[in-house]
Amino acid sequence: VAACGGVSMNHGSSSQVAEPFFRSVLGQMETVYLNRNPTPRSVLELVRSVDDDQLCYDHLAFRTFGIGGYGIDSLASFFLDYGYTQMDELRFPAKKLRALWFAPPHASAAVPGGSGVDGPLPRVFISELLVDQMSTQTQDVIRRYTETSPNGRKYAALSSALGSLPWGKPLSSEFEQLARESEYAAWTLANGYALNHVTISVHRLKSHLNKIKKLNQFLEEKGFKLNSEGGVLKVSPDGGLLQSSTVADSLSFKFSDGVTKYIPCSYIEFAERLVLPQFQNVPESDIKECHRRDGFEVGNADKIFESTNQEQLSRRTG
Numbered sequence: 001v002a003a004c005g006g007v008s009m010n011h012g013s014s015s016q017v018a019e020p021f022f023r024s025v026l027g028q029m030e031t032v033y034l035n036r037n038p039t040p041r042s043v044l045e046l047v048r049s050v051d052d053d054q055l056c057y058d059h060l061a062f063r064t065f066g067i068g069g070y071g072i073d074s075l076a077s078f079f080l081d082y083g084y085t086q087m088d089e090l091r092f093p094a095k096k097l098r099a100l101w102f103a104p105p106h107a108s109a110a111v112p113g114g115s116g117v118d119g120p121l122p123r124v125f126i127s128e129l130l131v132d133q134m135s136t137q138t139q140d141v142i143r144r145y146t147e148t149s150p151n152g153r154k155y156a157a158l159s160s161a162l163g164s165l166p167w168g169k170p171l172s173s174e175f176e177q178l179a180r181e182s183e184y185a186a187w188t189l190a191n192g193y194a195l196n197h198v199t200i201s202v203h204r205l206k207s208h209l210n211k212i213k214k215l216n217q218f219l220e221e222k223g224f225k226l227n228s229e230g231g232v233l234k235v236s237p238d239g240g241l242l243q244s245s246t247v248a249d250s251l252s253f254k255f256s257d258g259v260t261k262y263i264p265c266s267y268i269e270f271a272e273r274l275v276l277p278q279f280q281n282v283p284e285s286d287i288k289e290c291h292r293r294d295g296f297e298v299g300n301a302d303k304i305f306e307s308t309n310q311e312q313l314s315r316r317t318g
């Protein structure tokens with residue numbers, strides 16, 4: 001029963017995009033993210049300095065507007081063309097969001113000695129705002145931006161890799177209008193397809209930090225503020241998926257009316273996946289990623305979304 005990897009685990013679809021190109025696009029998305037967000041940059045540097053340079057990403061996450069072809073599919077096509085497989089849908093009715101996650105094509109492929117985007121390929125989590133469920137004022141703002149750039153949706157991956165919005169910069173009043181109704185909507189209007197977070201694969205770390213409780217404690221001692229919504233540690237009902245995240249960094253953003261404000265940008269997440277009950281007898285040295293709890297969890301995700309919310313950003317540490 002130890003077998004789970006190998007050919008049978010590789011998803012069927014074949015790649016229409018060469019691996020070096022694919023990884024360099026991920027690398028550009030990561031560069032945009034690290035240049036804008038000092039907290040993820042410091043956390044990665046710190047974890048690498050304590051652990052081992054070969055850190056793995058569990059997943060990458062993006063946000064989109066579910067309207068006019070700008071939703072999940074606009075960005076998913078790049079990952080599907082590389083050979084990713086669409087997996088489960090997650091629904092968040094109260095937040096008026098839905099999400100899909102995508103599994104990477106080769107179970108254990110990594111650039112030899114590779115770390116981060118050169119390591120084993122991460123899962124991908126893409127969500128979308130259910131725009132038609134928003135108020136007419138909010139829909140009007142979102143339409144104004146997406147409709148003035150109707151073909152922008154075709155360049156979602158390019159937009160993410162460049163860190164350029166596919167539409168024009170909004171007015172500060174439009175940002176505020178959206179934020180009152182959905183902080184996710186305001187975030188997406190100002191940040192577009194920019195990487196929302198990368199997630200460190202905690203169980204694949206080599207040091208004592210490979211237990212998420214230890215890692216959380218270590219980061220809090222170093223002064224990093226973790227998202228406390230529903231408790232710092234988010235645990236799936238089956239107990240197998242444990243997640244936590246920092247609070248998003250604030251970025252100085254110049255709106256098109258000339259107003260400059262600090263707005264939420266990106267954060268970094270941590271995920272520990274426990275060995276599934278049916279593989280409990282597999283020797284530790286034989287445990288692979290496929291022996292562990294896969295996928296995502298609505299209850300955890302619902303709270304992780306709040307990492308970019310004002311309530312978490314303005315919270316005092318401790």
Ligand code: OOG
Pocket residue numbers: 061062063125127196243269296297300301302304305306307
């Ligand atoms: C995504 C929040 C959910 C997860 O791993 O469940 C999530 C977001 O903030 O856009 O990242």
Ligand code: NI
Pocket residue numbers: 059061125197199269304
């Ligand atoms: Ni995540």
